[in-house]
Amino acid sequence: MRPSDLLHPRPEGLYCPPGDFYVDPLRPVPRALITHGHSDHARPGHGAVMASRETLAIMALRLGEGFCETRQEAIIGEWVTINGVEVAFFPAGHVLGSCQIALRWKGLTIVVSGDYKREPDATAAPFEVVTCDVFVTEATFGLPVFRHPDPAKEVGKLLASLQENPHRAHLVGAYSLGKAQRLIRHLREAGYDRPVYLHGALERVTAYYEETGIALGPLARAAGLPRGSLAGEILLCPPSALADIWSRRFAEPLTVAASGWMRVRARARQRGVELPLVISDHADWDGLRQTILETGAGEIWVTHGQEDALVHWCLGQGLAAQPLHLVGFGEEAAEDAA
Amino acid sequence: MKAFATLLDRLSYEPRRNEKLRHIVRYLREAPDPDRGYALAALCGALDIPAVKPAMLRALVAERVDPVLFGLSYDFVGDLSETIALIWPAQFTGSNNAPLHLAEVISTLLSASRREGPQLIARWLDDLDETGRWALLKLVTGALRVGVSALLARQALAEFSGHPVEEIEEVWHGVEPPYTDLLAWLEGRGPRPDPSAALTFRSPMLAHPIEDEDFETLQPADFHAEWKWDGIRIQAATRRNGLARDVRLFSRSGDDITTSFPDLIEALPENAVIDGELVVARDALIATFSDLQQRLNRKVVSAAMLRDSPVALMAYDLLQVEGEDLRPLPLPQRLARLEALVAAKAHPRLMLSPAVPFESWEALAEKRAQSAENAAIEGVMLKRLDSPYLAGRPKGFWYKWKRDPMIADCVMMYAQRGHGKRSSYYSDFTFGVWEGEKLVPVGKAYFGFTDEELKGLDRFVRQNTINRFGPVREVVHEPQSGLVLEIAFEGLQESTRHRSGLAMRFPRIHRIRTDKKPAEADRIETLRSLLRSG
Ligand SMILES: [Zn+2]
Numbered sequence: 001m002r003p004s005d006l007l008h009p010r011p012e013g014l015y016c017p018p019g020d021f022y023v024d025p026l027r028p029v030p031r032a033l034i035t036h037g038h039s040d041h042a043r044p045g046h047g048a049v050m051a052s053r054e055t056l057a058i059m060a061l062r063l064g065e066g067f068c069e070t071r072q073e074a075i076i077g078e079w080v081t082i083n084g085v086e087v088a089f090f091p092a093g094h095v096l097g098s099c100q101i102a103l104r105w106k107g108l109t110i111v112v113s114g115d116y117k118r119e120p121d122a123t124a125a126p127f128e129v130v131t132c133d134v135f136v137t138e139a140t141f142g143l144p145v146f147r148h149p150d151p152a153k154e155v156g157k158l159l160a161s162l163q164e165n166p167h168r169a170h171l172v173g174a175y176s177l178g179k180a181q182r183l184i185r186h187l188r189e190a191g192y193d194r195p196v197y198l199h200g201a202l203e204r205v206t207a208y209y210e211e212t213g214i215a216l217g218p219l220a221r222a223a224g225l226p227r228g229s230l231a232g233e234i235l236l237c238p239p240s241a242l243a244d245i246w247s248r249r250f251a252e253p254l255t256v257a258a259s260g261w262m263r264v265r266a267r268a269r270q271r272g273v274e275l276p277l278v279i280s281d282h283a284d285w286d287g288l289r290q291t292i293l294e295t296g297a298g299e300i301w302v303t304h305g306q307e308d309a310l311v312h313w314c315l316g317q318g319l320a321a322q323p324l325h326l327v328g329f330g331e332e333a334a335e336d337a338a
Numbered sequence: 339m340k341a342f343a344t345l346l347d348r349l350s351y352e353p354r355r356n357e358k359l360r361h362i363v364r365y366l367r368e369a370p371d372p373d374r375g376y377a378l379a380a381l382c383g384a385l386d387i388p389a390v391k392p393a394m395l396r397a398l399v400a401e402r403v404d405p406v407l408f409g410l411s412y413d414f415v416g417d418l419s420e421t422i423a424l425i426w427p428a429q430f431t432g433s434n435n436a437p438l439h440l441a442e443v444i445s446t447l448l449s450a451s452r453r454e455g456p457q458l459i460a461r462w463l464d465d466l467d468e469t470g471r472w473a474l475l476k477l478v479t480g481a482l483r484v485g486v487s488a489l490l491a492r493q494a495l496a497e498f499s500g501h502p503v504e505e506i507e508e509v510w511h512g513v514e515p516p517y518t519d520l521l522a523w524l525e526g527r528g529p530r531p532d533p534s535a536a537l538t539f540r541s542p543m544l545a546h547p548i549e550d551e552d553f554e555t556l557q558p559a560d561f562h563a564e565w566k567w568d569g570i571r572i573q574a575a576t577r578r579n580g581l582a583r584d585v586r587l588f589s590r591s592g593d594d595i596t597t598s599f600p601d602l603i604e605a606l607p608e609n610a611v612i613d614g615e616l617v618v619a620r621d622a623l624i625a626t627f628s629d630l631q632q633r634l635n636r637k638v639v640s641a642a643m644l645r646d647s648p649v650a651l652m653a654y655d656l657l658q659v660e661g662e663d664l665r666p667l668p669l670p671q672r673l674a675r676l677e678a679l680v681a682a683k684a685h686p687r688l689m690l691s692p693a694v695p696f697e698s699w700e701a702l703a704e705k706r707a708q709s710a711e712n713a714a715i716e717g718v719m720l721k722r723l724d725s726p727y728l729a730g731r732p733k734g735f736w737y738k739w740k741r742d743p744m745i746a747d748c749v750m751m752y753a754q755r756g757h758g759k760r761s762s763y764y765s766d767f768t769f770g771v772w773e774g775e776k777l778v779p780v781g782k783a784y785f786g787f788t789d790e791e792l793k794g795l796d797r798f799v800r801q802n803t804i805n806r807f808g809p810v811r812e813v814v815h816e817p818q819s820g821l822v823l824e825i826a827f828e829g830l831q832e833s834t835r836h837r838s839g840l841a842m843r844f845p846r847i848h849r850i851r852t853d854k855k856p857a858e859a860d861r862i863e864t865l866r867s868l869l870r871s872g
Pocket of ligand 1: 036038094115
């Protein structure tokens, strides 16, 4: 038996023939297992969807209550059988509710990690290493130039800029699911106790984070504030809003972005970012390598990102490795989520 | 080093010119001598450190990082210094804030051999954090690319000191890094540096592009017209000094480019400051800009280059002669003096840019269109007869009237990642037109689009790749699927380097024609017919 008998790419996404289900499919399918709520992984229109309780709730929030026909909540760490294939969900540390999905069949274990990170994050359950034969990994930051610094140091830059530019509104581009809430937590941990202002697009998901018991301190709406306000304050918005006319309403807006891409100057400059913060919800080069080795997998499949480099490194470690060439992943991540 | 690294870091993220100025001025106020002078020289591109060359840095990093991973990283990041700074294996024992002074780095490197240079760099890289590593590498390779020109640096000096920038420019070429005498003068602590010790640059007079409505108000009889040559604007200054002879060639921004053009020196008259266009000229035939391009930015000029691409000066103004400042005189008087000077010198490499006589704007428009036959001419210049020579870009005196570019619909065939600002995106595009049933490449374009359009182009390349050749991706280009690019260009030339036998000048992406199918793109015959008119 080959691992591809248990899981292989199809145009719809990663497919498990004996279990007759897909993992994070790109097109509507009868049965889907979803790792997390980002829109390049969690799409509407499937028949049955299995995911963590938080991911199901986030999908309902973002896609509408009718995003699928039937829902099944995955209990973290509990094995269930689907058409003879054993399946279990384990935390991936990426965003609230994000999971890796493990498949076990005829003595073979494959783990599909979705998006993941290894850094501590008070808004997501920490990544759990699952021993497996085949590890399916992302490679968003799969180049040795990507090493994420301590987020506390990056948040320190934002706080220093507030001191230095009290006349300017600090507009921070951060993805609405995960990055925004994590950034608020880091600000609170750094002792920042002023209200954090939110763009309308961030409100619902943020409220859901609070409902699950994640304390985010005082929050305020940016909608309806008079022109020229928020000098010396922090306003979080989706990265795409930074370039909108909307952003010009505030007091001499200073453009901040929190993303792993900010590590590369040209990326920050292309988007007109004045203060780049390297804060990412994806594993960096060290995180990817550490995780691959810890899983004990002898075979590595790389889904999206900088596949070439990570595959090259795996081969150098004596691991079998190949890119899966899945289309459609990381498009959103490249723009916003990373 | 830390203050310099912070300055460079801020400049690199600051798009606004005035804010860049503010950062430099603040640095000049806070940093000590001679650090700040060296920093200024680095920003102007006036530092040359022979002990460090990019190839050595690559060798240095190859000892520490897998070359395949380095190559992929460089391809993504697009900047050598930045890639090395990011990829350099962190020395966790490092103090991170080694009290390294800019002046110490530079003086140590200037006295170092080519063998010692890389060793010193490696030691410093181990001691610095990422921003420090990046700034150090930018400094020593001289490729700062933080959007600061020599002109902007001098404007910072003007703002820093309250002296007009013209005053600073008059002494600029008499001073050397680290500029302690200049800074002392600007801070009122010392005498004005003596510019007569060297030939100095005078701010050139610049032209405005002419607008259609200008012709309604301007009178032909008030203007002198001449060709707009497609070379580079230079200022040639000479002085007989006893037995010695000083010659300086300055670029439009005041950079000293004398050493690149030794073949022009003997053509210049004594004790004069001439404004004109530097061109490649074979006998009396003026070559195109692409020929001249090979001569630019060279410190060493080979004998073959001097033989194959000799330069000449197309003179069009005279600022000074025998110590007399002609700049306040009206244009016809300056031109008369220039003509006499050129005639007296009688050297084939010194030419007077001829006047283009005309009666009406319509007649001049016709001559401008005909000038398309000469690829070395970009259009015409219009200069008011009563204009004195004024520094900067004064309104209402000089106008440039360039030819209209040509347009062709082409199909994207190959793409490659760009460097610098465009790095990590596919931004260099090879495009072609139809020859029979096949597309033949006719050129490459890497500008003309907005950042937003670049994202779309990049996405198109990634989603439509059919082949990879190293860094080059071939994209789909069938009659019914592919991307049509409307290319604007400034003329066509026959070329043996391209399979199509044609080469476009300054091709750029004018529009992205998602509304057209590749089958609707132009045919090679259409371009060939433009050859004669272009
Ligand atoms: Zn994600």
